[in-house]
Amino acid sequence: MTLTQAAELATIIGVVVAGIGLIYAAIQIRKNARISEGQFLLELTKMFKEHDAVHIKLRPAGDWQKGDQDPSTLDDWAAVDAYMGLLERCEVLMRQKSLNPEVFASMFAYRVDNLLAQEAIVGGKLVGDECTHWADFIKLAKRLRDMDALHQDLPKGIR
Structure with missing residues (x-):
């Protein structure tokens, strides 16, 4: 060789x-x-666990869904803001391609459904002048609607 x-x-x-x-x-x-x-998904689940008090009240049989109660105290509204803020961060992560939208939808879309079913939250946060403060939450709701991940349509008035 x-x-x-x-x-x-x-x-x-x-x-x-x-x-x-x-x-x-x-x-x-x-x-x-x-x-x-x-x-990351396990950590996200832990983050949602921190908002269990709001989540439980928003469930279909929860205090805020039965029609006889709404978030009323400053603490209630602060807890709702924090919960919605976490969901907004998930929308930002999906836009940045750091979070898979299909996986998020399968695990957490029902939480957005529950929020959208609560009229006081929709009226107080997502329609009118307040909606500008919740643009990423509204984008998340629209994303999930477009994916057919929500069980209801978006409430009227959400731009």
Whole structure:
């Protein structure tokens, strides 16, 4: 074997090894991305857990959905703001492609449904002059509507 042939063989072996290395790296990156997404979703679930008091009141049989009560105190409205703010952040993350919209919709769209079913919140936060403060929440509701992830249409008055 000549020196030229040995160099060509070494080059071929080097290209094959580099190709295998690239394939392995791509598999590891994809695997790590899935793990990171799973960890992020678990963390997001924990963040929603912090808003359980509002979430429970907004559920179909909850105090704020039965029709006899609405958020009324300053603390109630502050808790609603914080809950809606977390949902707005999810919309921003979806726009930045940091959160998968389909996964978010399957796990959390019902929470937006529950908020939209509460007339005092819709009237107090999402229609009229107040809606400018909740633009990302409204974008989230429209995104979920367009994905057919909501069980109801958007209430009238939401721009």
